[in-house]
Amino acid sequence: MRILSLESSCDETACAVVEPNQDGTVRVLSDVVSSQAGMHGRFGGVVPEIASRHHLLNIIPVLERALADAGVGLDRIDGVAVTRGPGLVGALLVALQAGKAIAYARGLPLVGVHHLEGHLLAAFLRAPGENDPPPPFPHLGLLVSGGHSCLVRVEDFGRYQVLGTTRDDAAGEAFDKVAKLLGLGYPGGPAIDQLAGQGSPTAFRLPRAMRGPRAGLDFSFSGLKTAMAAHLAAGPPQDKKRLADLCASFQAAVVEQLVRKTELALTRKAETPERALVLSGGVACNRGLRAALRDLANRRGLPFFVAPPRWCTDNAAMIGCAGYHRLRRGERADWTLNAAASLPL
Amino acid sequence: MSGLTLHLPDVAATRRLGRTLGRLLQPGDVLGLDGPLGAGKTSLVQGLARGLGVPARVPVTSPTFTLLCEYQGRMPLYHADLYRLREAAELGELGLWEAAEAGGVLVVEWLARFPEAAPPERLQIELAFPPSGPGRQAHLTGRGRRAAELLQALALLL
Numbered sequence: 001m002r003i004l005s006l007e008s009s010c011d012e013t014a015c016a017v018v019e020p021n022q023d024g025t026v027r028v029l030s031d032v033v034s035s036q037a038g039m040h041g042r043f044g045g046v047v048p049e050i051a052s053r054h055h056l057l058n059i060i061p062v063l064e065r066a067l068a069d070a071g072v073g074l075d076r077i078d079g080v081a082v083t084r085g086p087g088l089v090g091a092l093l094v095a096l097q098a099g100k101a102i103a104y105a106r107g108l109p110l111v112g113v114h115h116l117e118g119h120l121l122a123a124f125l126r127a128p129g130e131n132d133p134p135p136p137f138p139h140l141g142l143l144v145s146g147g148h149s150c151l152v153r154v155e156d157f158g159r160y161q162v163l164g165t166t167r168d169d170a171a172g173e174a175f176d177k178v179a180k181l182l183g184l185g186y187p188g189g190p191a192i193d194q195l196a197g198q199g200s201p202t203a204f205r206l207p208r209a210m211r212g213p214r215a216g217l218d219f220s221f222s223g224l225k226t227a228m229a230a231h232l233a234a235g236p237p238q239d240k241k242r243l244a245d246l247c248a249s250f251q252a253a254v255v256e257q258l259v260r261k262t263e264l265a266l267t268r269k270a271e272t273p274e275r276a277l278v279l280s281g282g283v284a285c286n287r288g289l290r291a292a293l294r295d296l297a298n299r300r301g302l303p304f305f306v307a308p309p310r311w312c313t314d315n316a317a318m319i320g321c322a323g324y325h326r327l328r329r330g331e332r333a334d335w336t337l338n339a340a341a342s343l344p345l
Numbered sequence: 346m347s348g349l350t351l352h353l354p355d356v357a358a359t360r361r362l363g364r365t366l367g368r369l370l371q372p373g374d375v376l377g378l379d380g381p382l383g384a385g386k387t388s389l390v391q392g393l394a395r396g397l398g399v400p401a402r403v404p405v406t407s408p409t410f411t412l413l414c415e416y417q418g419r420m421p422l423y424h425a426d427l428y429r430l431r432e433a434a435e436l437g438e439l440g441l442w443e444a445a446e447a448g449g450v451l452v453v454e455w456l457a458r459f460p461e462a463a464p465p466e467r468l469q470i471e472l473a474f475p476p477s478g479p480g481r482q483a484h485l486t487g488r489g490r491r492a493a494e495l496l497q498a499l500a501l502l503l
Contacts, residue, residue, distance in 0.1 A: 088439060170410060226383035
């Protein structure tokens with residue numbers, strides 16, 4: 001069963017073609033996002049930002065490129081998966097209606113996917129020829145991106161239990177906004193990661209948030225952002241050492257909270273304990289976080305999984321993976337399938 | 346144009362201001378919310394959501410990435426954030442003003458980035474770090490008759 005998947009829930013217009021492997025993973029035959037190099041000949045080889053969020057302009061070129069990269073036409077597609085939420089309805093509708101139109105015209109089964117389900121299943125994506133084993137069920141997923149931060153118990157494909165979520169800013173948003181305060185531009189999360197390696201994580205005292213018994217498994221990063229704003233009241237640091245120390249201290253505080261909550265989740269009473277730890281979302285690209293979570297998994301004797309960076313950020317291959325498993329279980333959307341701004345996982 | 350300036354000693358005070366204001370809001374009300382990173386814009390909206398009857402178990406989070414968050418209280422609350430927008434034209438694609446016309450309350454963070462696109466009738470709230478000492482300053486300005494009424498009612502409740 002070959003799946004065509006489309007996604008336009010936030011900044012990226014994306015399209016992919018995937019095929020199932022025997023072990024639950026999917027082979028990514030093509031995977032196109034609107035911001036990637038070479039996608040914007042029409043703007044004169046322009047900066048990605050110009051094209052971002054112009055989903056209507058992007059959708060057809062991205063779709064054509066995805067089919068061409070996979071070397072298939074629509075006649076060789078067996079099912080269509082689209083992101084149905086959460087996100088801006090005006091944005092979501094572009095990929096959703098394109099997918100619906102293709103499914104209707106070709107008489108193909110259609111299925112709607114939750115954007116976060118896609119992220120949670122990114123560790124099941126494989127390049128053709130790759131055959132690393134997938135994460136076993138049940139596992140604990142930590143999903144950290146610009147728009148979301150949550151801890152999710154993944155029971156099986158399609159069965160999720162959200163254990164904790166952010167109460168204010170997402171982790172990736174905190175990185176990007178603090179980068180702005182530090183004079184590193186926006187979005188500057190990756191720049192913080194880089195500088196953090198050269199600084200001292202204990203140079204500045206920052207609040208260790210959400211420690212109380214009522215905090216549970218929820219996250220909060222806005223207090224940390226405010227504490228950094230207080231340290232930087234006089235403007236971005238001029239001194240390189242101070243800048244690196246601030247980056248290191250901030251990153252350590254974010255990572256500490258993410259690791260502490262993940263460990264708390266792994267030590268809670270569960271009838272069937274989680275058998276693996278899976279990291280996903282754009283912040284999964286952060287090296288400090290990857291290393292700290294790998295350590296945690298080792299400490300607890302669990303295998304650790306994280307997708308390659310291109311599949312941690314928004315893409316359609318992950319939607320294809322989630323969509324495939326829904327279609328496999330017999331799920332079908334009808335022609336009334338609509339976008340949903342808010343949508344529980 | 347009427348105005349009101351308040352000192353908010355801590356983040357709880359910012360949330361309280363939001364909650365009080367939230368109780369007074371009516372469908373179609375538009376709020377502009379500005380101030381530097383960390384000034385308490387999202388905290389104020391968290392209070393506002395509670396005042397509008399959004400259940401406490403529903404987390405009210407920053408819309409910076411998603412651009413728009415929607416909540417169900419005694420009327421819909423649309424919480425938008427223009428921090429990542431590059432041009433006013435994108436506002437049309439977002440369908441922001443239609444949201445308020447559809448009978449909800451619309452709160453827009455970083456509205457000052459696109460003054461030409463701001464609805465003329467609105468309650469404008471500026472949050473700022475005071476020149477010295479703890480807490481925040483809130484400066485509220487009513488533009489239009491409804492916003493002036495809202496500000497009068499709020500002043501009586503504070």
